[in-house]
Amino acid sequence: MDPAVRLASSVADPLVCQLLLPVESTPDKAQAEGELLARLVSFRGETPPLSYESLLSLAGELVALTAPAQRLPPWDEEPVAGVLARTLWIMGELDTTDVQAVRLGPQDFARSLRSAVPGADRELNPDAAWFHDRLLVTVCLHLLHHLIRRSPVLAEHMPERAHRIRQLIDLNDVEAVRGRPEPSAADAEFEARYARSIAEEYNRVTIYGIDLPNPNTPDSWSLDATYLSLSAEFESPHQRREAGGDGDSGEPVLPADRALGGHERVLLRGAAGSGKTTLVQWLAVSAARDALPPELASLRGRIPLVLPVRRFAREGFPAPDGFLHAVRHPLAGEAPDGWAARVLTEERGLLLVDGIDEAPESERAALRGQLRRLMRVYSGNFCLVTARPSAVEPNWLADEGFDELELAPMNRDQVAAFITAWHAAAADDEGKDHQRLEEYRDRLLASIPLYRELRGLATNPLMCGLICALNRDRSGSLPHGRKELYEAAMEMLLQRRDPERRVLYADAVKLRRGARERLLRKLAYRMLVDRRAELTMEEALAEISRHLPAIPSTAGQGGPEDIFNHLLLRTGLLREQPDRSVEFVHRTVQDYLAAKEAVEQGAFDMLLAHAHEAEWEEVIRMAVAHARPAECARLLGGLLAPGRTGMQRNRRRLLAAACLEHVTELDPDTHARIRRETRNMVRPTTLEGARSLGWVGPIVLEMLPDPTHVTDKEAHRLAVTATRINDDAAIHYLAQLRNRASLQLRAELARGWRNFDTDRYADEIIAHLDPEGLYFPVSDRFELEALRKMGGRARIQIVGPFTPDDLLEGLVRDQLTHLWLAYDLRVPMGWLAAFPNLTTLRVNPRLPRVTGVPEGIRIMS
Incomplete structure (x- = not known):
């Protein structure tokens, strides 16, 4: 976030330099890396050159020197100066070094000072408190710049951070004199049209399963009516401390959209269907409408640039002037020359890079390099990058200052809110059962807490939407397993929906489920083989044309374009883009169909060749679910085969363990071999490793070590794994840790409550935790x-x-x-x-x- 209360260097430097001892007065190692700020400030020690009264006077000068347009009412200046002096005074008590301060940057350094003086500003009114916080960021910026100038070591060891602070100083000086430059008339006119187009394009959301094949039925709903704010949690201990945790008190969970406040760069992880893209849409629409909440005030006035990676994964990250062309935006040809580059140069960009996992793993390093260069050239712009949890390693963009958040599973209240919103949206369609929607809603709300399978699946918007649609379609009778849910969805969308709703003559093509599914599988498989998330219209038509002769029921039904339009309009599983390229409504649907086709074609060697790549995980799982016993053994045996080393080997073995929950029949030898070869992999040595085990699923619980014979540190890591496995069996495992004294462990056990049945977890875990300090x-x-x-x-x-x-x-x-x-x-x-x-x-x-x-x-x- 930019400091909004600015001081030009010409007036700030003479005052800020008084906060530090002269270079010749500091100890010999003052220029060495890692010197405590407490030893460098001029107002602490036995005979400090700067007394507290002088510091208070200096703070008053800083308050008074702000630009007239930003200045406080006279009666607020003295109280703000007093709070500023107390906040700066705390530098002499902290164990922060100059290196740590520069690494934090002005905003986070200011936050650390403010948090060290809790309640200091409680007497200030909201406007004065806002002014103080922004002025403190500006003072910290000038202080860090002064530290870098006087210490060549800092500049040499952290050249990028030093360069960034110098850039902020330059920007601050310009804007302190004349404010943020206004865009030209041509840019302003285009930006107004662009904002309207973004608000219109992204203010529609498809809730999976409700997009009915009836052509008179809407296939999407207003984002305003259906947007559900999910929750996010911080990934690293450093970030947890910043968020209000302390390593012993658990991880705070915040609304995902609000958690972005105070950040400039964020990598957001979330499972398929967890709501990453919907959050991107909400940010884009809210920024375009200038309707962001107060917590995201730092993003107001920024221009949303939505960059779905699937659009340019093969060509590489586009240059700014190619942004709109790369995503095929309808206004791409009308943007003034150099417009996007000017937006980024003026630090007005809101970069929303959606779906790094949509790029093949072999190309992600290149994309990262291109993104890093972009962020270095155009620093100061907000950037959000989304990815599936295992698509990129921890701290993938940490060197570029990206904080990491992860979308948390939906809790029971969020599930209930989604189900309620879904049925409210369904009341606007052309269905004949509107009078029963409340009954369906209430029955589903009552069923989810009762059935473990449903509870485990209903943790993200994608699966919740699918469950709602199937519950309505079956009048309250639901399948419970993941594969069974998708099978039921295929039956609903590809076979039963049209006849049951008497939609019999919407077009001249008459295909039943088998033919529809086979053709959709061919398209999905082509995307899988080509490692793409979409096909051009020409490619889709060529693929359909190639397979039509082998599907007798399509004979005489029309040409490839007729068949394609039928699939597009009648199945609800395909989506056409403005440039007429085609994609599946969700990547998980594509993976499910591609996996079924891969098994049908016996493409097991191809599956195994890519099994260690994160974007193939869901395909492998579903392939195991579709495979016959001998094929299943071949797949799982191939995952355990030698030839891979390091992370690839580990990932393949853990995937084999994860696939066991999808197996319907497997020979005992293969099953035992998987258990044997993965047993020693489930003793994580890091918190990142402990979290990553959660994706493996309930099978891990059978392999975790006896929790009664491990140290408290290992017990904590085991709890981190087990609390992320949404299965009742995890409660039994965690119950064996409930009597330990470790506050860190008890905090993790308490945090895990939201992932399980409320009452059972309360009885077996929460009620037994020692409340001391927790x-x-x-x-x-x-x-x-x-x-x-x-x-x-x-x-x-x-x-x-x-x-x-x-x-x-x-x-x-x-x-x-x-x-x-x-x-x-x-x-x-x-x-x-x-x-x-x-x-x-x-x-x-x-x-x-x-x-x-x-x-x-x-x-x-």
Whole structure:
């Protein structure tokens, strides 16, 4: 985020340099890497050159020197100067080094100072507090620049960070004098049209399964009506500390769209169907409409540039002036020359790079290099990159300052909200069962908590949408397994829907499920072999033409274009782009159909050749599900075959273990061999490794070591794995860890609550955890009620959307002593007065400033 309250170097430098001792007055190693700032500041020590009173006066000068358009009312200047002086004074008490400060950058360094003086600004009004925070970022920017100029070592060891800070100084100086430059009249006119086109193009979302084949039925719905804010969690311990955690207190979970606040570069991981693309759409539409929430105020005024990787994966990352052409935007030919480059040069870009996993693994390193160069040349633009969890290794873009977030599985309240929104959208279609939609909704809401298979599947929007559609199609009778769900979906969309809705003469082509599915499988398989996510119209027609003679039921039904249009309009599984290229509505659908065709063709060697590549994982799993026993053994045996080393070998063996849950019949020898060869791989030595085991699934639980015979550190890593396996058997495993004293372990066990049946987990895990020092997270009303039934707890962490009335009713008032807000309640905190023993309010620093906190309650961040 740019500092919005600016000071030009000419006025800031003479003041900021007074905060540090002269170079000749610092110890001999002051120029060495890693010197404590506490030893460099001029206002600490036995006889400091700068007294606190002088520091207070200096802070007053900094406040008064801001540009007139940004200046505070006179009565606010003195209080803000006092808070600024106290915040800068804390530099003399922290163990932060000059290297760490420069590495953090101005915004994060300012945040670390602010969090070290909790509650210092509680007496400021919101406008004055906002001004203080932005001015502090500017002062930190000039301070870091001064550190770099006086220490060649810093500049030599961190050239990119030093270059970036110098760029920010230059930008700050320009804008302090004349403000952000306005675009030219031609650019402004185009940007207005472009914004309207983005809002129109991306404000539609297809909820899988509801896009009915009836041509009079809408195939998508307003993003405004159906957007569901999911949750995200931070990946690294450093980021968890920044988010308000401390390594012993668990990971805060925030709304995914709000979690982006305060970041400039983010790599967002999420499983297929988890909502990554929908989040990208929401950001693009909200930015285009200038309707972003306050937490994302730093993104206002930016131009959304949506870059689906599938559009340019083969050609490489486009140059700025090729952005619109690469994604085939309808206004690409009308953009003024050099427009996109000017947007990025002026740091007004909102880069949304969706689906790194859509590029073949062999090409991702090149894409990363191109993206890194782009971000270095055009630093200062916001950039969000999305990927499936295992598509790229941890810290893939960390060197470029990208923070990592991961979309969390939907909790029960989010699932209920999605199901409710889905049925509300369905009420606008042409169906004849609208009077029964409420019954279907209520029956489904009651069924999901009861059935483990459904509960395990209903964790992301894709699967929730599919479950809703099948529940409606079958009047409340649902299949439970993943393969069975997709089989039922194929039957619904490819065979039963048209006849049952009397859509018999929509076109001249009459194909039943078998022929439709075979042709769709051919298209999906072609995309798989070519490692692409779309085909041009010419390629799709050529593929259909090649296979029509082998499908007798298509004879006399029309030419390849007639058949293609029938598949496009009647199945709901294909989607045509403005340039007439074609893709499947979701990558998971493509993977399912391609896997079935690969098994049909006996292409096992091809599958095995790519089995270690992340984008083939779902294809391999579904191929095992479709394969006959001998074919299944061949596939699984091939995954264990020698010839691969390192990460490729490990990935293939873990994939073999993951495939066991999809097997219907397998010889005991192969099964035993998989268990034997993967048993020793499930003792992770890092947290990243522990998390990655979660994708393997329930089979891992059978191979994890006895939790009663491991150290606390290993027990914590095992808990990280087991809490990410959405299976009741995981509760039994975790119960064996519940009596340990380690706060880190207890925090992980508490965090895992949201992934399991609320009541059972509460009875077997939560009720047994030692509450000493432990914050118990509550993410939905079910958990809140369960905790109340247990008598409440002293320390509570709020990680879900509650109202004050919810918390006043659900929390045990005389029990609560510490409350941690990791979710924005968006209201003043005066209601906390109802808790007589509450002493501490902990607030995630990424959240907006809280107001109205009663006297006597300490605020921590």
